[in-house]
Amino acid sequence: MSWLGDDELDDVEDFDESSIRMRPNPKANRPRTKRRPAHEDARIGRVLGVDRGRYSVLIDEDGPDERTVTAARARELRRTPIVTGDRARVVGDTSGADGTLARIVGLRDRTSLLRRSADDTDQVERVIVANADQMLVVVAAADPEPRARLVDRYLVAALDAGIRPLLAVTKTDLADPAEFLTHFDGLDLTVFTSARGQMPVDEIGAELVGHSTVFVGHSGVGKSTLVNALVPEARRATGHVNEVTGRGRHTSSSTVSLRYRAPEGSGWVIDTPGVRSFGLGHVDPANIFAAYTDLAQIAEHCPRGCTHLADAVDCALNEAVADGSLSETGRARLDSLQRLLTTFGG
Structure with a gap:
């Protein structure tokens, strides 16, 4: 049974969908594009560290208006790792005032990239720091015992990244590191050792001027103590070695860039959390010989x-x-x- 009259049924049969007027939807009808804003007004800054998705970025480095701003990552960079040492392109509010938030919209090409993997079978790399040109490997002569093969791995990772390695040996008042250091005979490796329990801070500092140096080492070797001696305002937490396990407690929980200042110039100290392993699953085996x-x-x-x-x-x-x-x-x-x-x- 139809509730429509004959005339109305004729109108339905003659109905033409093309005659319907649709309300325009600008968003639906707009062609999709991958073009992004050029952000020609972006400021270039150094990424000093990251905390819960917020990046500390130094703007106008060494300039009259040098300041640190807080920035978030742009959506288009959600798959791009942004790490300490990166040179970032920043837009938005770059005043550095309390409560302001800028936005990182791009990265400049990196000159180096220090990476590690969870283990040697893991091809997934963990980016540690960008644009460093030196690595200071910190080991203890004792408490905890030095691990030559861990140092080897640091050296391989550094040379694979094109970074100059240095070695600092702490706690020589507890043990003579001479036998341990023979393991590195034949390498072009600058070595610093403590005397009467004191590290040669001035000598190490001279090597830092004009460079970005990433500090790495096993937990408990005194890396944070050394960083604090070089950059007193850093106030990096220090720990101790467990007498039962012989392992150090993780004190530096994040990677952060700290400025080293001296009469002869300045440089950057990049402190990293202590690690007990350093996977090389990402390294080209041919580069191992570089160490x-x-x-x-x-x-x-x-x-x-x-x-x-x-x-x-x-x-x-x-x-x-x-x-x-x-x-x-x-x-x-x-x-x-x-x-x-x-x-x-x-």
Whole structure:
């Protein structure tokens, strides 16, 4: 049964959908585009640190209006890691006044990128710091005991990133580090050691001027104490070593850039949380040899495609062990090298 009359049914049959007038929807009808604003008015700043999604950015560095602003990440950068040391393009309120919030809309090209992975089988990299040109590896002569292979990993990561490595040994009043340091014979490595329990702060500071230096080390080695001696206003928390486990307590919970000042100039100290492991799953195995320049010279006589492992045929390194031409220190370093190469399957 129809409730429509015959004339009305004829109108329905002649109905044409194209005659309907639709209300325009500007958002729905606008063509989608990936073009982003140019932000030509963006200010360039140094990322000093990040805390719960808010970035501290130094604007007008070394200029008359130098100031630190708080900034958030733009939506288009949600998949881009922003880390301490990055040179960021910042828009919005860059006055630095209390309660203001700027926005990071881009990053300048990085000159270096220090990374690590959770372990050697993990190809997912964790970005630690950008644009550093030096790494100071801090180890203790004792309490906790120095781990040569952990230092090796730091060196590999630094050289893979194109960063110059330095080494500082603390707590030499507790133990003589001479035997430990022989492990690094043959490397072009500047080493600082404490005397009567005091680190050579002035000598280390001279190496920091004009550079961005990332400080790394096992928990409890005295890294934060050294940072505080170089940058007194830093007030980085310091901890102690557990007498039972021999492990240090994590004191630096975040990576932060701190300005080092001296009469001869200034530089940047980038303090990082202490770590007990440093995965190299992201590193190109070929770059591992950069940390073993003494062994790399011998390896030049290896056949093409040599794995340099203990079972490698005609390997010049293994032949040097067999004929006794490789020193005891060299053999220890070769063992360390081969352990790392084994991790990458040669």
